[in-house]
Amino acid sequence: GAVVSQHPSRVICKSGTSVKIECRSLDFQATTMFWYRQFPKQSLMLMATSNEGSKATYEQGVEKDKFLINHASLTLSTLTVTSAHPEDSSFYICSAPKTLEAEAFFGQGTRLTVV
């Protein structure tokens, strides 16, 4: 299968700082990437759909100014959590399909802890 790499896998930051998470498709070009948030023992909640060369589409209730998404190339999407607060602590995971309506490959996920 295809490979999607996400970094960092774990990050601890102080309240008020910003954290950038990278999602890379290593062996294919991803026009679209999805960003999810997963709480313990809960499902994957879609936060936004990242589209190369255009603005991301955010789900209702997700603050676009707080969760900045940039998809500047066909192999890289970034999620920046700005002015992080403890309630932003969670597991963030990206996925990318080779084509729409096909299997999406997941990154390893990022465990964010805001102290």
Add this chain to the structure above:
Amino acid sequence: GENVEQHPSTLSVQEGDSAVIKCTYSDSASNYFPWYKQELGKRPQLIIDIRSNVGEKKDQRIAVTLNKTAKHFSLHITETQPEDSAVYFCAATTNNDMRFGAGTRLTVKP
């Protein structure tokens, strides 16, 4: 937007028994339905998928059925083994996004 519901949230079976997980979706435009397995601390992995022009698909002990009219699809695991224990997610995909069900924590007791 699409809404995917998944049941049950937890399922416990004896080794060798069958397990069935059911999902419903709301958007009739959804046309691709993957199932993912997520083991503790790992990323979700695709185990089987089905497209809207197919009613059933089988891969060894795993099968998926789709009823487009009723907008529901199911995952069937036969002859369960302890290593099948994990969280299973269904998803429904349109042209724009992939949305997941709430997940089912399957426990297979030896």
